[in-house]
Amino acid sequence: MNKKDDRCSMERGKFIKILAAAAVSKTALLAAAGFETKAQTKPDKLIHRNEQPTMTYRKLGRTNFMSSRLVFGCGGSLLSSKNVRLLDRTLEAGINHYDVGAEIAYKGSERRLAPFLKAHRGKIWVASKARLSVRVKPEDSITLEKARTAAKNWTKQINSSLINLQAEYIDAYYLMDVSNPTFIRSEEIYKAFLDAKAAGKVGHFGLSAHTNTQKVLEAAIETGWYDLAMER
Structure with a gap:
């Protein structure tokens, strides 16, 4: 195994430890943030859609949605119109x-x-995501101006996504490919989500992280703002 493989293995190990820490502190974290934990969630509050006996389902993040174990990734799959038939x-x-x-x-x-x-709005859960489109490195400090620009960009993107989806509401919308934890802690960006939620445009806030994952997830756990996280 070369040095690059060693580093990848170490990063993976750190990531698993972060997830474990998140799991251990989950009840306290969610209670402090004002969200229900699994133990507090009544069965009749769970959201069930298109459940079939051939598929298994589990509660998705800090939502009440029972998600299929398999998620269909539409981003790359639907770049070709021929693949629409797969839906x-x-x-x-x-x-x-x-x-x-x-x-x-x-x-x-x-x-x-x-x-x-x-055609199937009542049967499915849809999440989309957008980059903040502000050039920064993972460890850069973020100015208030950049945070406000990022928030405006995110708001513009969710509005565009709703137009493209021909929908007034989307179940979840993510900050896409975030590597700088300061963005995760940005009150300006969080306010952009809260404004969109208050307007009835989105239900849940999420993030996806592909680099600097440990610090990004630590920041997300600290804030208590995020219902969902995606790591590649």
Whole structure:
């Protein structure tokens, strides 16, 4: 194993430890943040959609949605219009969770998902995501001006996503590919989410992280603002 492999293994180990820490502190964290934990969630509050006997389901993050174990990634899959036909097959298989991305990252994918979403709105959960489009390195300090710009960019992207999806509401919207933990802690960005939620545009706030994952997740845990996290 070379040095690069060693570093990857160490990073993976650190990431697993972070997840373990998050699990241990989950009840206290969610209670402090004003969210219900699994133990506090009554069965009749869980959200069930398109559940089939051939698929297994589990509660998704800090939402009450029972997500299929398999999630259909629409971003890359729907870059080609030919793959739209796969959507009906996934529904038949019991998949109820569809993950897509903003136009700037996955050109045409949201628009190709739109007819399927319209036809099956009550059966599926849809999440999309967008980059903040502010150039920073993982350890850079973020000025208030940059945070405000990032928040405006995110708001613009969620509005564009809703237009592309031909929808007034999306179940979850993520900060996409965030590597700088200061953005995760940004009150300006969080306020952008709260404003969108108050306007009835989105239900849950999430993030995806592909680099500097440990520090990004630590920041997310500290804030208590995020219902969902995605790591590649």
